[in-house]
Amino acid sequence: MALRIANLDIDLLRAFVTVVEARSFTRGAQQLGRTQPAVSLQIQRLEAQLGVPLIDRGGRSVGLTTEGAALLPQARRMLRLNDEIVATLGEGDLEGEVRLGAPEDIATHHLPGILGAFARNHPRIRLSVTCDYTANLLDQMSRGLLDMALIKREPVGPDLGVRVWREPLVWVALDPSLATADPLPLIVAPAPDIYRKRALAALQTADIPFRASFTSPSLAGQLAALRAGLGVGVLPAAMTPRDLSVLGAPLPMLSDSEIALVSARGPDGPAGLLAQEVLRALERGPATAIR
Template sequence: MAQRLVNLDIDLLRAFVMVAETGSFTRAAALLGRTQPAVSLQIRRLEDQLRSPVFDRGGRGFSLTTEGAGLLPQARRLLRLNDEIVATLGEGDLAGEVRFGAPEDIATIHLPGILGSFARSHPRIKLSVTCDYTTNLLDQMSRGLLDLALIKREPVGPELGVRVWSEPLVWVALDASILEQTPLPLIIAPAPDIYRKRALSALEAYGLAFRASFTSPSLSGQMAALRAGLGVGVLPAAMASRDLTVLGSPLPALSDTEIALVSARGMCGPAGLLAQEVLRTLEGGRSPMTSAYKTHHQY
Protein backbone atom coordinates (compact mmCIF):
# COMPACT_ATOMS: atom_id res chain seq x y z
CA MET A 1 0.00 0.00 0.00
CA ALA A 2 1.36 3.43 -0.93
CA GLN A 3 2.23 5.67 1.98
CA ARG A 4 -0.20 8.52 2.59
CA LEU A 5 1.28 11.81 1.32
CA VAL A 6 0.62 14.76 3.63
CA ASN A 7 1.29 18.37 2.61
CA LEU A 8 1.80 20.27 5.85
CA ASP A 9 0.18 23.69 6.09
CA ILE A 10 2.76 26.40 6.88
CA ASP A 11 0.19 28.49 8.78
CA LEU A 12 -0.59 25.52 11.02
CA LEU A 13 3.10 24.91 11.67
CA ARG A 14 3.59 28.60 12.49
CA ALA A 15 0.77 28.43 15.03
CA PHE A 16 2.25 25.25 16.54
CA VAL A 17 5.73 26.78 16.90
CA MET A 18 4.34 29.97 18.42
CA VAL A 19 2.29 28.08 21.02
CA ALA A 20 5.27 25.88 21.88
CA GLU A 21 7.65 28.84 22.20
CA THR A 22 5.37 31.12 24.21
CA GLY A 23 3.88 28.34 26.32
CA SER A 24 0.45 29.88 25.91
CA PHE A 25 -2.34 29.74 23.34
CA THR A 26 -3.37 33.26 24.35
CA ARG A 27 0.11 34.77 23.90
CA ALA A 28 0.57 32.88 20.63
CA ALA A 29 -2.73 34.29 19.38
CA ALA A 30 -1.56 37.84 20.19
CA LEU A 31 1.67 37.29 18.26
CA LEU A 32 -0.15 35.82 15.28
CA GLY A 33 -2.92 38.43 15.22
CA ARG A 34 -5.62 35.80 15.75
CA THR A 35 -8.08 34.83 18.45
CA GLN A 36 -7.25 32.09 20.95
CA PRO A 37 -10.03 29.79 19.63
CA ALA A 38 -8.70 30.23 16.09
CA VAL A 39 -5.21 29.15 17.18
CA SER A 40 -6.66 26.17 19.07
CA LEU A 41 -8.48 25.15 15.89
CA GLN A 42 -5.25 25.42 13.88
CA ILE A 43 -3.52 23.05 16.32
CA ARG A 44 -6.40 20.59 16.03
CA ARG A 45 -6.15 20.71 12.21
CA LEU A 46 -2.39 20.10 12.39
CA GLU A 47 -2.94 17.11 14.67
CA ASP A 48 -5.51 15.78 12.21
CA GLN A 49 -3.00 16.13 9.38
CA LEU A 50 -0.31 14.35 11.37
CA ARG A 51 -2.73 11.84 12.91
CA SER A 52 -0.94 12.44 16.18
CA PRO A 53 -1.34 14.86 19.11
CA VAL A 54 1.39 17.50 19.41
CA PHE A 55 0.30 18.79 22.83
CA ASP A 56 -0.66 16.86 25.95
CA ARG A 57 -3.62 18.80 27.35
CA GLY A 58 -3.95 16.83 30.56
CA GLY A 59 -4.48 18.69 33.83
CA ARG A 60 -4.52 22.47 34.07
CA GLY A 61 -1.77 23.18 31.57
CA PHE A 62 -0.30 21.50 28.55
CA SER A 63 3.04 20.18 27.34
CA LEU A 64 4.58 18.86 24.15
CA THR A 65 4.00 15.22 23.40
CA THR A 66 6.93 13.09 22.23
CA GLU A 67 5.73 13.65 18.66
CA GLY A 68 5.37 17.39 19.26
CA ALA A 69 8.89 17.67 20.71
CA GLY A 70 10.26 15.90 17.65
CA LEU A 71 8.27 18.13 15.31
CA LEU A 72 9.34 21.46 16.86
CA PRO A 73 12.93 21.77 15.50
CA GLN A 74 11.80 20.52 12.08
CA ALA A 75 8.91 23.00 12.02
CA ARG A 76 11.31 25.83 12.85
CA ARG A 77 13.51 24.85 9.90
CA LEU A 78 10.53 24.69 7.55
CA LEU A 79 9.32 28.14 8.65
CA ARG A 80 12.76 29.66 8.21
CA LEU A 81 13.09 28.14 4.73
CA ASN A 82 9.59 29.30 3.82
CA ASP A 83 10.33 32.86 4.93
CA GLU A 84 13.64 32.93 3.06
CA ILE A 85 11.98 31.72 -0.16
CA VAL A 86 9.18 34.28 0.11
CA ALA A 87 11.72 37.05 0.81
CA THR A 88 13.78 36.02 -2.22
CA LEU A 89 10.69 36.26 -4.42
CA GLY A 90 10.21 39.81 -3.19
CA GLU A 91 6.68 39.70 -1.82
CA GLY A 92 5.53 43.28 -1.18
CA ASP A 93 4.04 42.52 2.23
CA LEU A 94 7.54 41.67 3.49
CA ALA A 95 8.77 45.21 2.95
CA GLY A 96 8.65 47.94 5.60
CA GLU A 97 10.44 49.06 8.74
CA VAL A 98 10.68 47.79 12.30
CA ARG A 99 11.87 50.11 15.07
CA PHE A 100 13.28 47.75 17.66
CA GLY A 101 14.58 48.53 21.15
CA ALA A 102 16.58 46.63 23.77
CA PRO A 103 18.81 47.34 26.79
CA GLU A 104 22.49 47.46 25.90
CA ASP A 105 23.49 44.22 27.62
CA ILE A 106 20.71 42.26 25.92
CA ALA A 107 21.67 43.82 22.60
CA THR A 108 25.32 42.87 23.11
CA ILE A 109 24.59 39.22 23.86
CA HIS A 110 21.55 38.39 21.75
CA LEU A 111 20.91 40.87 18.94
CA PRO A 112 23.72 39.92 16.52
CA GLY A 113 22.28 36.46 15.91
CA ILE A 114 18.67 37.65 15.90
CA LEU A 115 19.16 40.55 13.51
CA GLY A 116 21.52 38.63 11.25
CA SER A 117 19.04 35.80 10.78
CA PHE A 118 16.15 38.21 10.29
CA ALA A 119 18.01 40.31 7.71
CA ARG A 120 18.82 37.20 5.67
CA SER A 121 15.19 36.06 5.73
CA HIS A 122 13.67 39.52 5.13
CA PRO A 123 16.15 41.72 3.26
CA ARG A 124 13.45 44.24 2.28
CA ILE A 125 12.56 45.10 5.88
CA LYS A 126 14.56 47.99 7.32
CA LEU A 127 15.66 47.65 10.94
CA SER A 128 16.18 50.60 13.26
CA VAL A 129 17.63 49.59 16.65
CA THR A 130 17.66 51.66 19.86
CA CYS A 131 19.57 50.67 23.00
CA ASP A 132 18.32 52.23 26.25
CA TYR A 133 16.96 51.49 29.73
CA THR A 134 13.67 49.61 29.93
CA THR A 135 11.82 52.62 31.34
CA ASN A 136 12.97 54.79 28.45
CA LEU A 137 12.14 52.10 25.89
CA LEU A 138 8.60 51.80 27.24
CA ASP A 139 8.26 55.59 27.15
CA GLN A 140 9.40 55.68 23.52
CA MET A 141 6.94 52.92 22.70
CA SER A 142 4.09 54.84 24.33
CA ARG A 143 4.98 57.86 22.17
CA GLY A 144 4.94 55.81 18.99
CA LEU A 145 8.72 55.84 18.48
CA LEU A 146 9.24 52.06 18.76
CA ASP A 147 7.33 49.10 17.35
CA LEU A 148 8.88 46.27 19.33
CA ALA A 149 11.26 45.91 22.28
CA LEU A 150 12.95 43.41 24.54
CA ILE A 151 12.71 44.73 28.08
CA LYS A 152 13.74 43.78 31.60
CA ARG A 153 10.86 43.39 34.02
CA GLU A 154 9.98 42.00 37.40
CA PRO A 155 8.17 38.64 37.23
CA VAL A 156 4.70 40.13 36.77
CA GLY A 157 2.97 37.59 34.54
CA PRO A 158 1.62 38.24 31.04
CA GLU A 159 0.40 41.83 31.57
CA LEU A 160 3.58 43.44 30.24
CA GLY A 161 4.59 41.66 27.06
CA VAL A 162 5.40 38.02 26.35
CA ARG A 163 7.92 36.41 28.71
CA VAL A 164 10.98 35.25 26.78
CA TRP A 165 13.37 34.03 29.47
CA SER A 166 14.65 34.61 33.01
CA GLU A 167 18.06 36.25 33.29
CA PRO A 168 20.24 35.07 36.20
CA LEU A 169 22.19 37.93 37.80
CA VAL A 170 25.57 37.63 39.54
CA TRP A 171 27.98 39.84 41.47
CA VAL A 172 31.27 40.31 39.61
CA ALA A 173 34.63 42.01 40.22
CA LEU A 174 38.20 41.80 38.99
CA ASP A 175 39.05 39.57 41.97
CA ALA A 176 37.73 38.65 45.41
CA SER A 177 40.04 41.02 47.31
CA ILE A 178 37.51 43.79 46.64
CA LEU A 179 35.32 42.23 49.35
CA GLU A 180 37.83 43.38 51.99
CA GLN A 181 36.95 47.03 51.37
CA THR A 182 34.41 48.77 53.60
CA PRO A 183 32.10 50.26 52.52
CA LEU A 184 31.83 48.01 49.47
CA PRO A 185 32.63 49.98 46.26
CA LEU A 186 29.88 49.57 43.66
CA ILE A 187 30.00 49.93 39.89
CA ILE A 188 26.43 50.69 38.84
CA ALA A 189 24.29 52.36 36.22
CA PRO A 190 22.21 55.42 37.08
CA ALA A 191 18.51 55.07 37.92
CA PRO A 192 16.18 53.62 36.69
CA ASP A 193 18.37 50.63 35.76
CA ILE A 194 16.87 47.38 37.12
CA TYR A 195 20.28 45.86 37.96
CA ARG A 196 21.08 48.93 40.07
CA LYS A 197 17.75 48.50 41.86
CA ARG A 198 18.47 44.81 42.52
CA ALA A 199 21.97 45.52 43.84
CA LEU A 200 20.98 48.35 46.20
CA SER A 201 17.90 46.53 47.51
CA ALA A 202 19.87 43.34 48.21
CA LEU A 203 22.70 45.12 50.01
CA GLU A 204 20.33 47.26 52.07
CA ALA A 205 18.29 44.19 53.07
CA TYR A 206 21.46 42.46 54.27
CA GLY A 207 22.73 45.55 56.05
CA LEU A 208 25.97 45.73 54.05
CA ALA A 209 27.58 49.17 53.79
CA PHE A 210 28.34 50.32 50.24
CA ARG A 211 29.25 53.36 48.19
CA ALA A 212 28.97 54.15 44.48
CA SER A 213 32.58 54.13 43.28
CA PHE A 214 31.74 54.36 39.57
CA THR A 215 28.49 55.22 37.79
CA SER A 216 27.98 54.96 34.05
CA PRO A 217 24.98 54.42 31.77
CA SER A 218 27.28 52.60 29.33
CA LEU A 219 27.84 48.86 29.57
CA SER A 220 31.29 49.25 28.06
CA GLY A 221 32.10 51.89 30.69
CA GLN A 222 31.00 49.59 33.51
CA MET A 223 33.00 46.69 32.07
CA ALA A 224 36.11 48.89 31.86
CA ALA A 225 35.67 49.91 35.50
CA LEU A 226 35.25 46.27 36.56
CA ARG A 227 38.42 45.28 34.71
CA ALA A 228 40.25 48.18 36.33
CA GLY A 229 39.35 46.81 39.76
CA LEU A 230 37.28 49.84 40.77
CA GLY A 231 34.50 47.89 42.46
CA VAL A 232 31.79 45.24 42.39
CA GLY A 233 29.07 45.18 39.75
CA VAL A 234 25.99 43.19 38.73
CA LEU A 235 25.87 41.45 35.36
CA PRO A 236 23.82 38.77 33.64
CA ALA A 237 25.64 35.49 34.24
CA ALA A 238 26.08 35.13 30.47
CA MET A 239 28.32 38.22 30.49
CA ALA A 240 30.63 37.11 33.30
CA SER A 241 33.73 36.76 31.16
CA ARG A 242 36.92 34.84 31.97
CA ASP A 243 38.77 37.91 33.24
CA LEU A 244 36.14 38.62 35.92
CA THR A 245 35.37 36.76 39.14
CA VAL A 246 31.83 35.83 40.15
CA LEU A 247 31.45 36.58 43.87
CA GLY A 248 29.41 34.62 46.37
CA SER A 249 29.10 34.98 50.16
CA PRO A 250 29.09 37.36 52.00
CA LEU A 251 27.24 39.12 49.19
CA PRO A 252 23.51 38.31 49.09
CA ALA A 253 22.05 36.21 46.28
CA LEU A 254 20.36 38.15 43.49
CA SER A 255 16.99 37.09 42.15
CA ASP A 256 16.58 36.62 38.41
CA THR A 257 15.10 39.30 36.23
CA GLU A 258 12.66 38.48 33.45
CA ILE A 259 13.11 39.46 29.82
CA ALA A 260 9.88 40.12 27.91
CA LEU A 261 8.96 41.04 24.36
CA VAL A 262 6.52 43.95 24.08
CA SER A 263 4.80 45.49 21.09
CA ALA A 264 3.20 48.87 20.53
CA ARG A 265 0.36 47.80 18.25
CA GLY A 266 0.14 44.03 18.25
CA MET A 267 2.66 41.73 16.66
CA CYS A 268 1.52 41.71 13.05
CA GLY A 269 3.27 42.76 9.84
CA PRO A 270 7.04 43.32 9.85
CA ALA A 271 7.13 43.71 13.64
CA GLY A 272 5.36 40.36 14.01
CA LEU A 273 7.91 38.69 11.76
CA LEU A 274 10.75 40.05 13.89
CA ALA A 275 8.92 38.95 17.05
CA GLN A 276 8.77 35.41 15.69
CA GLU A 277 12.47 35.53 14.83
CA VAL A 278 13.28 36.69 18.37
CA LEU A 279 11.41 33.76 19.87
CA ARG A 280 12.90 31.25 17.43
CA THR A 281 16.46 32.51 17.91
CA LEU A 282 16.18 32.45 21.69
CA GLU A 283 14.74 28.92 21.52
CA GLY A 284 11.57 29.59 23.40
CA GLY A 285 13.04 31.19 26.48
CA ARG A 286 16.50 29.76 27.15
CA SER A 287 19.14 32.43 27.58
CA PRO A 288 22.63 31.22 26.60
CA MET A 289 24.84 30.82 29.62
CA THR A 290 28.59 30.72 29.87
CA SER A 291 30.51 28.38 32.15
CA ALA A 292 33.82 30.14 31.46
CA TYR A 293 34.08 32.17 34.63
CA LYS A 294 35.76 31.92 38.01
CA THR A 295 33.61 31.65 41.11
CA HIS A 296 34.71 32.78 44.58
CA HIS A 297 32.95 32.08 47.86
CA GLN A 298 34.21 33.64 51.05
CA TYR A 299 32.89 32.32 54.37
Protein backbone atom coordinates in the same frame (compact mmCIF):
# COMPACT_ATOMS: atom_id res chain seq x y z
CA MET B 1 -0.44 0.44 -4.18
CA ALA B 2 0.41 4.13 -4.12
CA LEU B 3 1.80 5.55 -0.89
CA ARG B 4 -0.53 8.12 0.70
CA ILE B 5 1.40 11.22 1.76
CA ALA B 6 -0.15 13.73 4.16
CA ASN B 7 0.99 17.33 3.79
CA LEU B 8 1.30 19.35 6.98
CA ASP B 9 -0.25 22.81 7.01
CA ILE B 10 2.37 25.49 7.74
CA ASP B 11 -0.27 27.75 9.32
CA LEU B 12 -1.16 25.00 11.80
CA LEU B 13 2.48 24.44 12.68
CA ARG B 14 2.97 28.18 13.16
CA ALA B 15 -0.02 28.33 15.49
CA PHE B 16 1.39 25.40 17.49
CA VAL B 17 4.88 26.92 17.84
CA THR B 18 3.53 30.38 18.66
CA VAL B 19 1.24 29.10 21.42
CA VAL B 20 4.06 27.03 22.94
CA GLU B 21 6.55 29.92 22.84
CA ALA B 22 3.98 32.34 24.27
CA ARG B 23 3.03 29.73 26.90
CA SER B 24 -0.59 30.76 26.45
CA PHE B 25 -3.38 30.32 23.89
CA THR B 26 -4.51 33.89 24.56
CA ARG B 27 -1.07 35.49 24.07
CA GLY B 28 -0.33 33.23 21.11
CA ALA B 29 -3.59 34.30 19.46
CA GLN B 30 -2.70 37.97 20.03
CA GLN B 31 0.67 37.48 18.33
CA LEU B 32 -0.96 35.71 15.41
CA GLY B 33 -3.67 38.35 15.08
CA ARG B 34 -6.43 35.77 15.55
CA THR B 35 -9.01 34.95 18.20
CA GLN B 36 -8.22 32.44 20.93
CA PRO B 37 -10.95 29.97 19.77
CA ALA B 38 -9.59 30.11 16.20
CA VAL B 39 -6.06 29.27 17.33
CA SER B 40 -7.36 26.50 19.62
CA LEU B 41 -9.18 25.03 16.62
CA GLN B 42 -5.97 25.17 14.57
CA ILE B 43 -4.14 23.15 17.23
CA GLN B 44 -6.97 20.62 17.28
CA ARG B 45 -6.79 20.30 13.49
CA LEU B 46 -3.04 19.67 13.69
CA GLU B 47 -3.57 17.02 16.38
CA ALA B 48 -6.23 15.37 14.23
CA GLN B 49 -3.95 15.45 11.21
CA LEU B 50 -1.10 13.80 13.12
CA GLY B 51 -3.33 11.51 15.13
CA VAL B 52 -1.71 12.36 18.48
CA PRO B 53 -2.32 14.92 21.27
CA LEU B 54 0.23 17.73 21.28
CA ILE B 55 -0.92 20.06 24.07
CA ASP B 56 -1.53 18.92 27.65
CA ARG B 57 -4.67 20.84 28.56
CA GLY B 58 -4.84 19.56 32.12
CA GLY B 59 -2.77 22.31 33.73
CA ARG B 60 -3.25 26.05 34.13
CA SER B 61 -0.47 26.84 31.64
CA VAL B 62 0.34 25.39 28.23
CA GLY B 63 2.20 22.10 28.54
CA LEU B 64 3.43 19.66 25.93
CA THR B 65 2.70 15.97 25.63
CA THR B 66 5.57 13.65 24.75
CA GLU B 67 4.51 13.85 21.09
CA GLY B 68 4.26 17.65 21.28
CA ALA B 69 7.76 17.95 22.73
CA ALA B 70 9.10 15.77 19.90
CA LEU B 71 7.28 17.84 17.28
CA LEU B 72 8.40 21.28 18.54
CA PRO B 73 12.01 21.32 17.23
CA GLN B 74 10.90 19.78 13.93
CA ALA B 75 8.12 22.34 13.54
CA ARG B 76 10.59 25.15 14.20
CA ARG B 77 12.89 23.78 11.49
CA MET B 78 10.01 23.62 8.99
CA LEU B 79 8.95 27.18 9.79
CA ARG B 80 12.53 28.40 9.50
CA LEU B 81 12.90 26.77 6.07
CA ASN B 82 9.51 28.09 4.95
CA ASP B 83 10.38 31.62 6.03
CA GLU B 84 13.81 31.46 4.39
CA ILE B 85 12.21 30.45 1.09
CA VAL B 86 9.61 33.18 1.35
CA ALA B 87 12.24 35.77 2.31
CA THR B 88 14.48 34.76 -0.59
CA LEU B 89 11.88 34.30 -3.32
CA GLY B 90 8.49 35.56 -2.23
CA GLU B 91 9.21 38.77 -0.35
CA GLY B 92 12.34 40.10 -1.97
CA ASP B 93 10.57 43.39 -2.61
CA LEU B 94 9.11 43.72 0.88
CA GLU B 95 9.86 47.18 2.19
CA GLY B 96 9.12 49.35 5.19
CA GLU B 97 10.67 50.25 8.51
CA VAL B 98 11.08 48.35 11.78
CA ARG B 99 11.77 50.26 14.99
CA LEU B 100 13.41 47.99 17.56
CA GLY B 101 14.31 48.86 21.13
CA ALA B 102 16.73 47.02 23.43
CA PRO B 103 18.89 47.63 26.49
CA GLU B 104 22.46 48.56 25.56
CA ASP B 105 24.08 45.32 26.72
CA ILE B 106 21.68 43.17 24.68
CA ALA B 107 21.94 45.41 21.61
CA THR B 108 25.74 45.44 21.78
CA HIS B 109 26.41 41.76 22.33
CA HIS B 110 23.47 39.80 20.93
CA LEU B 111 21.88 41.78 18.09
CA PRO B 112 24.59 42.81 15.59
CA GLY B 113 24.76 39.44 13.81
CA ILE B 114 20.98 39.05 13.72
CA LEU B 115 20.35 42.56 12.43
CA GLY B 116 23.18 42.31 9.90
CA ALA B 117 21.79 39.09 8.42
CA PHE B 118 18.27 40.54 8.38
CA ALA B 119 19.45 43.67 6.57
CA ARG B 120 21.25 41.58 3.93
CA ASN B 121 18.19 39.37 3.37
CA HIS B 122 15.77 42.33 3.31
CA PRO B 123 17.67 45.30 1.86
CA ARG B 124 14.48 47.32 1.32
CA ILE B 125 13.52 47.19 5.00
CA ARG B 126 14.94 50.02 7.10
CA LEU B 127 16.03 49.18 10.65
CA SER B 128 16.04 51.67 13.49
CA VAL B 129 17.44 50.58 16.88
CA THR B 130 16.95 52.48 20.13
CA CYS B 131 18.97 51.62 23.25
CA ASP B 132 17.42 52.51 26.59
CA TYR B 133 16.23 51.11 29.92
CA THR B 134 13.30 48.71 29.92
CA ALA B 135 10.91 51.22 31.55
CA ASN B 136 11.72 53.81 28.90
CA LEU B 137 11.38 51.29 26.07
CA LEU B 138 7.94 50.23 27.31
CA ASP B 139 6.93 53.88 27.50
CA GLN B 140 8.02 54.40 23.90
CA MET B 141 6.09 51.26 22.90
CA SER B 142 2.94 52.64 24.54
CA ARG B 143 3.34 55.90 22.60
CA GLY B 144 3.74 54.09 19.29
CA LEU B 145 7.40 55.05 18.87
CA LEU B 146 8.66 51.44 18.68
CA ASP B 147 7.36 48.37 16.86
CA MET B 148 9.01 45.89 19.24
CA ALA B 149 11.46 45.75 22.09
CA LEU B 150 13.67 43.28 23.91
CA ILE B 151 13.16 44.03 27.58
CA LYS B 152 14.47 42.86 30.95
CA ARG B 153 11.67 41.64 33.17
CA GLU B 154 11.19 39.98 36.54
CA PRO B 155 10.69 36.19 36.16
CA VAL B 156 8.18 36.29 39.01
CA GLY B 157 6.53 39.48 37.81
CA PRO B 158 3.57 40.02 35.49
CA ASP B 159 3.65 38.17 32.21
CA LEU B 160 4.83 40.62 29.58
CA GLY B 161 5.91 39.62 26.11
CA VAL B 162 7.38 36.30 24.96
CA ARG B 163 10.27 35.01 27.04
CA VAL B 164 13.43 34.71 24.96
CA TRP B 165 15.91 33.48 27.52
CA ARG B 166 16.73 33.38 31.20
CA GLU B 167 20.17 33.30 32.79
CA PRO B 168 21.83 33.91 36.17
CA LEU B 169 23.07 37.29 37.34
CA VAL B 170 26.42 37.33 39.14
CA TRP B 171 28.52 39.72 41.21
CA VAL B 172 31.80 40.59 39.49
CA ALA B 173 34.94 42.55 40.36
CA LEU B 174 38.59 42.82 39.38
CA ASP B 175 39.71 42.00 42.94
CA PRO B 176 37.74 39.23 44.73
CA SER B 177 38.65 40.73 48.12
CA LEU B 178 36.24 43.61 47.37
CA ALA B 179 33.40 41.23 48.28
CA THR B 180 34.25 41.76 51.97
CA ALA B 181 34.73 45.55 51.81
CA ASP B 182 32.69 47.53 54.32
CA PRO B 183 30.81 49.34 52.92
CA LEU B 184 30.66 47.47 49.60
CA PRO B 185 31.75 49.76 46.71
CA LEU B 186 29.04 49.31 44.11
CA ILE B 187 29.24 49.96 40.35
CA VAL B 188 25.73 50.36 38.95
CA ALA B 189 23.60 52.03 36.32
CA PRO B 190 21.21 54.79 37.37
CA ALA B 191 17.57 54.01 38.18
CA PRO B 192 15.41 52.47 36.76
CA ASP B 193 17.94 49.81 35.67
CA ILE B 194 16.69 46.35 36.70
CA TYR B 195 20.19 45.05 37.61
CA ARG B 196 20.63 48.02 39.94
CA LYS B 197 17.26 47.22 41.50
CA ARG B 198 18.26 43.57 42.00
CA ALA B 199 21.63 44.49 43.52
CA LEU B 200 20.25 47.02 46.01
CA ALA B 201 17.37 44.77 47.07
CA ALA B 202 19.68 41.79 47.63
CA LEU B 203 22.19 43.82 49.67
CA GLN B 204 19.48 45.44 51.77
CA THR B 205 17.85 42.05 52.47
CA ALA B 206 21.24 40.62 53.48
CA ASP B 207 21.92 43.72 55.63
CA ILE B 208 25.19 44.43 53.79
CA PRO B 209 26.18 48.13 53.83
CA PHE B 210 27.15 49.61 50.46
CA ARG B 211 28.02 52.83 48.72
CA ALA B 212 27.78 53.84 45.07
CA SER B 213 31.40 54.05 43.95
CA PHE B 214 30.62 54.54 40.25
CA THR B 215 27.38 55.14 38.36
CA SER B 216 27.11 54.98 34.58
CA PRO B 217 24.24 54.33 32.17
CA SER B 218 26.73 52.76 29.75
CA LEU B 219 27.81 49.12 29.93
CA ALA B 220 31.18 50.19 28.54
CA GLY B 221 31.52 52.71 31.35
CA GLN B 222 30.65 50.12 34.00
CA LEU B 223 33.13 47.61 32.55
CA ALA B 224 35.85 50.28 32.53
CA ALA B 225 35.17 51.03 36.21
CA LEU B 226 35.20 47.31 37.06
CA ARG B 227 38.53 46.83 35.27
CA ALA B 228 39.92 49.83 37.13
CA GLY B 229 39.12 48.07 40.41
CA LEU B 230 36.66 50.72 41.55
CA GLY B 231 34.11 48.31 42.93
CA VAL B 232 31.71 45.40 42.50
CA GLY B 233 29.09 45.18 39.74
CA VAL B 234 26.32 42.91 38.49
CA LEU B 235 26.36 41.21 35.07
CA PRO B 236 24.60 38.32 33.34
CA ALA B 237 26.79 35.24 33.80
CA ALA B 238 27.20 34.75 30.04
CA MET B 239 28.49 38.32 29.62
CA THR B 240 31.20 38.23 32.30
CA PRO B 241 34.63 38.93 30.75
CA ARG B 242 37.46 36.55 31.62
CA ASP B 243 39.52 39.29 33.24
CA LEU B 244 36.87 39.82 35.95
CA SER B 245 36.18 37.49 38.88
CA VAL B 246 32.76 36.11 39.74
CA LEU B 247 32.15 36.64 43.47
CA GLY B 248 30.34 34.39 45.92
CA ALA B 249 29.78 34.57 49.67
CA PRO B 250 29.37 36.74 51.65
CA LEU B 251 27.50 38.46 48.80
CA PRO B 252 23.88 37.25 48.45
CA MET B 253 22.51 35.27 45.52
CA LEU B 254 20.81 37.27 42.77
CA SER B 255 17.62 36.16 41.04
CA ASP B 256 17.90 35.24 37.36
CA SER B 257 17.73 37.72 34.53
CA GLU B 258 14.87 37.21 32.07
CA ILE B 259 14.68 38.73 28.61
CA ALA B 260 11.38 38.96 26.72
CA LEU B 261 10.30 40.23 23.30
CA VAL B 262 7.35 42.63 23.32
CA SER B 263 5.73 43.39 19.97
CA ALA B 264 3.17 46.01 19.05
CA ARG B 265 2.34 44.42 15.71
CA GLY B 266 1.14 41.05 14.39
CA PRO B 267 3.22 38.30 12.78
CA ASP B 268 2.98 39.75 9.25
CA GLY B 269 5.01 42.46 7.55
CA PRO B 270 8.57 43.65 8.22
CA ALA B 271 8.17 43.78 12.03
CA GLY B 272 6.82 40.22 12.10
CA LEU B 273 9.74 38.95 10.06
CA LEU B 274 12.27 40.57 12.38
CA ALA B 275 10.48 39.25 15.46
CA GLN B 276 10.70 35.71 14.08
CA GLU B 277 14.41 36.12 13.37
CA VAL B 278 15.13 37.46 16.87
CA LEU B 279 13.18 34.69 18.59
CA ARG B 280 14.75 31.89 16.57
CA ALA B 281 18.27 33.23 17.01
CA LEU B 282 18.00 33.86 20.75
CA GLU B 283 15.33 31.44 21.99
CA ARG B 284 17.89 29.05 23.51
CA GLY B 285 19.91 31.84 25.06
CA PRO B 286 22.80 34.01 23.90
CA ALA B 287 25.07 32.19 21.48
CA THR B 288 28.35 33.52 22.81
CA ALA B 289 29.77 35.22 25.84
CA ILE B 290 32.30 38.04 25.76
CA ARG B 291 35.11 35.84 27.03
